[in-house]
Amino acid sequence: MTTLLTGATGFLGSAVARELLNDGRNLKLLVRKNTDTRNIDDLDCEVTYGDLRDRDSIKKALVGCKTLYHTAAYYSLWTRDKNLIYDINVQGTRNILESALEAGIEKVVYTSTVGCIGLSDNGSPANEDQPMNPAFLCNDYKLSKYQSEQVALELFGRGLPVVIVNPSTPVGPRDIKPTPTGKIILDFMNHKIPAYIDTGLNLIDVVDCARGHILAEAKGQPGERYILGNKNMSLKEILLTLEFLTGIKAPRIKMPYWVAYLAGSACEWISNSITHQPPSVPLAGVKMAKYFMYFDSSKAVRELGLPQNPVENALGKAVSWFRENSI
Numbered sequence: 001m002t003t004l005l006t007g008a009t010g011f012l013g014s015a016v017a018r019e020l021l022n023d024g025r026n027l028k029l030l031v032r033k034n035t036d037t038r039n040i041d042d043l044d045c046e047v048t049y050g051d052l053r054d055r056d057s058i059k060k061a062l063v064g065c066k067t068l069y070h071t072a073a074y075y076s077l078w079t080r081d082k083n084l085i086y087d088i089n090v091q092g093t094r095n096i097l098e099s100a101l102e103a104g105i106e107k108v109v110y111t112s113t114v115g116c117i118g119l120s121d122n123g124s125p126a127n128e129d130q131p132m133n134p135a136f137l138c139n140d141y142k143l144s145k146y147q148s149e150q151v152a153l154e155l156f157g158r159g160l161p162v163v164i165v166n167p168s169t170p171v172g173p174r175d176i177k178p179t180p181t182g183k184i185i186l187d188f189m190n191h192k193i194p195a196y197i198d199t200g201l202n203l204i205d206v207v208d209c210a211r212g213h214i215l216a217e218a219k220g221q222p223g224e225r226y227i228l229g230n231k232n233m234s235l236k237e238i239l240l241t242l243e244f245l246t247g248i249k250a251p252r253i254k255m256p257y258w259v260a261y262l263a264g265s266a267c268e269w270i271s272n273s274i275t276h277q278p279p280s281v282p283l284a285g286v287k288m289a290k291y292f293m294y295f296d297s298s299k300a301v302r303e304l305g306l307p308q309n310p311v312e313n314a315l316g317k318a319v320s321w322f323r324e325n326s327i
Contacts, residue, residue: 001026001064001065001066001067001143002027002028002046002064002066003020003025003026003027003028003063003065003066003067003068003069004025004028004029004030004054004061004062004065004067004068004069004070004170005017005020005027005028005029005030005068005069005071006029006030006068006069006070006072006096007070007071007072007073007111008029008030008031008039008040008043008071009031009032009035009036009037009038009039009040010039010071010072010075010177011039011170011174011175011176011177011178011179011182012167012170012206012209013039013071013072013110013209014039014040014070015170015172015174015206015207015209015210016069016071016210016213016214017029017040017043017045018043018207018210018211019207019210019211019213019214020069020083021043021044022043022212023214026045027043027045027046028045028046028047028048028061028064028065028289029043029045029046029047029048029115029181030048030049030050030057030058030061030072031048031049031050032049032050032051033049036176038176039174040141040177041175046062048060050197052067052072052088052091052092052093052095052096053087053088053091053095053100054091054095055095058095058096058099059099059102059103062099062100062103062105062157063103065103065105065108066105066106067105067106067107067108067109067110067217068096068100068105068107068108069108069109069111069217070093070096070097070108070110070111070188071111071213071214072088072092073088073089073111073145073148074088074089074141074144075141075147075177075179075180076141076278078124079140080276082140085140085141085144086140086144086147089144089145089147089148090144090147090148090151093110093148093151093152094155095152096108097151097152097155097160097162097219098155100155100316101155101158101159101160101161104227105161105280107161107163107217107222108154108160108161108162108163108164109126109162109163109165109216109217109220110149110163110164110165110166111165111167111213111223112145112148112149112152112164112165112166112295113142113145113166113167114166114167114168114202114227114229114295115136115137115141115145115146115288115293116132116142116145116146116149116166117130117132117166117225117295118130118131118133118136119131119133119136119291119292119293119294123292123294124294125202125232125294125295125296126294126295126296127227127295127296127298128166128224128225128226128227128299130147136291138284138287138288139284139287139288140284141284142288149164152164153223156222156223159233160222161221161222162222162223163214163216163217163220163221163223163224163226163252164223164224164225164226165212165213165220165226165228165300166204166225166226166227166228167204167212167228167229168201168202168203168204168209168227168228168229168230168293168295168297169181169201169202169203169204169229170203170204170205170206170209170292171185171203171204171205171206171311171314171315171317171318172205172206172207172314172317172318172321173206173291173317173318173320173321174206174321175206175321175322176325178322180282182318182322183325184238185242185315185318185319185322188239188242188246188248188250188323189242189246189319189323191248193239193251194251194253195236195251195253195254195255196236196250196251196253196254196255197235197254197256197257197260197286197289198234198235198236198241198254198257199234199235199254199289199290199291199292199293200232200234200235200237200292200293200294201232201233201235201238201294202229202230202231202232202293202294202295202297203229203230203233203314203315204228204229204230204231204232204297204311204314205230205307205310205311205313205314206314207307207309207314208228208306208308208309208314209228211306211307211313212226212228212300212304212306212307213228215300215304215305215306216300216304218277219303219304219305220303220304221303226299226300226303226304226306227295227296227297227299228298228300228306229295229297229300230297230308230311231310231311232292232294232295233311234292235257235289236250236254237317239251241315242315242319245312245315245316246319246325257289260281260286260289261283261285261286261287262282263281264279264281264282264285264286265283265285267279267280267281267282267283268283269284273303278300282295317323
């Protein structure tokens with residue numbers, strides 16, 4: 001039987017596709033027409049064209065499939081059309097998960113995000129049981145993904161065998177867009193980060209994160225959430241690691257949060273009112289950086305066997321890929 005994967009043209013989705021193929025899976029990819037396919041052009045799998053907003057194309061794609069990996073999402077911290085984020089992330093998730101339920105799919109892995117998990121009050125790494133404070137849903141992407149995860153839980157309640165994975169911050173090669181985290185790496189390499197703010201992230205090698213998806217299918221319990229992460233690092237630590245990897249000097253100036261907020265507000269206004277292009281400093285990203293996004297991945301390590309390869313090596317692979325591809 002065949003596995004259907006959405007989002008394979010993206011950074012994380014393409015890593016999931018490669019891991020599935022490495023396991024010898026018969027793989028079908030649901031791809032939008034006119035999308036950038038560089039991440040899948042060399043893959044030996046079936047491509048079917050469709051759109052998460054088109055249920056007929058989804059139903060056709062699911063024919064003959066036993067499992068579904070839904071990694072596709074509109075991942076952006078700024079967009080001219082905010083409705084598009086909700087149409088793809090929320091309604092699109094409902095479309096494909098309800099279609100999977102109707103088709104009798106035996107196992108679904110749904111890719112959420114740690115942005116749907118609350119942060120602890122004392123700053124300690126949060127786990128899957130940490131309740132979400134609505135104040136942390138500070139941009140349309142995070143809000144749409146939170147609503148999407150509620151859709152997945154609703155479909156589990158209706159009988160869909162769906163396992164939810166919550167990736168933290170994957171890093172590595174093939175970040176073609178790039179993602180907001182990839183842009184930090186790229187901006188650093190291009191000497192565009194003169195200062196840093198006091199924040200932190202949980203990083204994981206994108207290949208380990210992809211393997212975590214497959215382990216979730218094999219060992220994960222339907223209705224459960226699993227944080228796919230590895231190492232908690234401050235932004236300063238990340239930049240110093242990039243300094244070691246590239247030889248480029250990391251910034252030593254710590255920017256007050258209010259300065260970053262004003263810069264983000266100004267850039268957002270210029271984007272919305274004048275250029276209609278993504279802001280150089282997304283206000284949504286600044287709002288997220290107000291908090292240390294530290295997480296505890298021990299459940300996934302313990303129950304799934306999530307790999308924990310050094311994130312420093314993954315950062316090195318990302319640097320090498322950006323250099324070779326001149327993104």
